[in-house]
Amino acid sequence: MNAPTGRDYRQIPGTYVFDGEHCRKGYALNMFCKSLDSESNRMAFRADSTVYLDKFELSVDQRRAVLDRDWIAMLRLGGNIYYTFKLAIFDGLTMQHVGAAMSTDGMSVDEFRAMMISGGRPIKGNRNVEEWSHG
Template sequence: MNTTTARDYRQIPGTYVFDGEHNHKGYGLNMFCKSLDLESNRAAFRADSPYYLDRFMLSDEQRRAVLARDWLGMLRLGGNIYYTFKLAILDGLTMQHVGAAMSANGMSVDEFRAMMLAGGRPINGNRSVEEWSHG
């Protein structure tokens, strides 16, 4: 008998699955990021980021996350990694930079790269939110 539910993935620490609910929450944020496909939009955003963001229906939290380049915050607020990465590219960052910034304890790019080459983050303590409550 399968006792898992469709939302069990929410029990995995650091997992932000881009499901329908997350899509709805992050629609404006993702449309902003998608707009960066066009050079004219990238130029407008570089020239006056706060003003450019007014074009999109962003929550105050999403707006702050974009301006602060809070990569993990953007994911928590409904961002899709493939869209938010367009902003990282605008800033000249690699996926390794973003991955390091999203890692616990402010990992450097070199530390992140070494961790990934060694097989990724350790599984202990990262299997479920419930596991965290047991110390």
């Protein structure tokens, strides 16, 4: 068993809580995503995304996650789902597209939508990271 971290929610598989630590870690990433609210910024990002990203003090991993549209990596690296979703909207994606892309099962959008309509993922095996480590 892992030593307690003082944050019980860190034991929930696939959960990236936007707490103070994540806020500090993801500040530049979230400010980039927030910048996409402006049409002129969207145009600049569309024209040359790598040059546009130079305006933000992103870590190498954050930059790669943005360019690869690695949604889970963005959350792990301090991204707030509400800000990172601005990038998904920029790409013309829905929340179902992002949810399917973040699925470890490699679900299609239709499969993800059907799973959510039928009640979501089962709780068994998804309550604590220890359940994942024991098969």
